[in-house]
Amino acid sequence: MDVLADVLAALRAGTPVAAHTEAHAPWGLRFDHTTGAAFHVVLDGTAWLTPVPGEPGFEPVELGAGDVALLGRGVPHAVVSAPGASLMDFRPTRPSAATPFGRVSLPGPGARATIVCGAYRLRRHRPHPLLRDLPEVVHLPAAPGRHAGLHAMVGLLGDELAAHPPGAAVVAPSLVDALLVYMLRAWLNETASGWSAALADPVTARALAAIHGDPARAWTVEQLGATAGLSRAAFARRFTALVGEPPLTYLTRWRLTTAARLLRETDRPLAQVAAAVGYGSAFAFAKAFRREYATTPGGYRKADLS
Numbered sequence: 001m002d003v004l005a006d007v008l009a010a011l012r013a014g015t016p017v018a019a020h021t022e023a024h025a026p027w028g029l030r031f032d033h034t035t036g037a038a039f040h041v042v043l044d045g046t047a048w049l050t051p052v053p054g055e056p057g058f059e060p061v062e063l064g065a066g067d068v069a070l071l072g073r074g075v076p077h078a079v080v081s082a083p084g085a086s087l088m089d090f091r092p093t094r095p096s097a098a099t100p101f102g103r104v105s106l107p108g109p110g111a112r113a114t115i116v117c118g119a120y121r122l123r124r125h126r127p128h129p130l131l132r133d134l135p136e137v138v139h140l141p142a143a144p145g146r147h148a149g150l151h152a153m154v155g156l157l158g159d160e161l162a163a164h165p166p167g168a169a170v171v172a173p174s175l176v177d178a179l180l181v182y183m184l185r186a187w188l189n190e191t192a193s194g195w196s197a198a199l200a201d202p203v204t205a206r207a208l209a210a211i212h213g214d215p216a217r218a219w220t221v222e223q224l225g226a227t228a229g230l231s232r233a234a235f236a237r238r239f240t241a242l243v244g245e246p247p248l249t250y251l252t253r254w255r256l257t258t259a260a261r262l263l264r265e266t267d268r269p270l271a272q273v274a275a276a277v278g279y280g281s282a283f284a285f286a287k288a289f290r291r292e293y294a295t296t297p298g299g300y301r302k303a304d305l306s
Contacts, residue, residue: 001213003199004184007130010261011122016176018118019092019102020161025110028085029117034074036122037134039183042067043158045113048083049137052076058136066142066151070183072134079115090117101161101172116154116161120180125293128257129244130184133194138187150182198242203228207239207247215255216278221247256292259285263301270297 013036021029030052031038040049042063049069051057055076060083063069071077078087092102104117124131142151157175160168188196198204207228211219224247225235239247255277262273274285289297 001209006212013121016120017100021104021115023106024108025081027106028080028087029090030087036120038071038119040069041116043114068140070138129195147186
């Protein structure tokens, strides 16, 4: 079971958006808060990632050609030619309102920078530990020999959005989707705590794979510990320390996250959804779902479709 892929599939909401941005200094673009994650890829030139005046801040980050920045919490921010530059709202032009990819062109007398700016829509109700652990800014420099897959993906995406060759409307969304996976992989490989440590730890990783592979099973802590190769007590301590919550708390969270996805993406009757995530009756499932989402399963499905 690919736990990272499973988590992302459950958390994604709708199509990502992106724009090919060509700007000549001096320039500055303001990005509003998003409920998902924002990203910026510098294809050519340089730029600065800075907080927006008056908003919660982070340390400004200088970005060079090939650098990637992921703002995992979707905080308001700016991308500028230099700190202190005047800001304008990011408003890409698109061929139609339904097109998720657009362009921004900012003329000026100074140096040119070419950037891909975009955002992923992620569901943040009671955030999964993966999102909870993401820092405000993940900076992935284009250092030689590091993150080769990520930087190959950056080159492909830049080519598609710049030239719009035939078929780009099909290829570009897939590349933007894949870019998120590559960014998260790179971050997980460089982080030694939280969710990254849980996935890197063979004991906890085996338990997570078991939960994600069969969330409907009536798992006990002892069974999960045996699957992971530890005693009940030792396993519970290790899992809680790395994941940030006890095994059965995580199991319940994942069951209800999976149920919410089934309600959004299928028309299965509630009894079938309940059974698919380990609840013996629709009543027990509805009670647990309402406690988590503050609405009934039917109300959740109806609201998502409206």
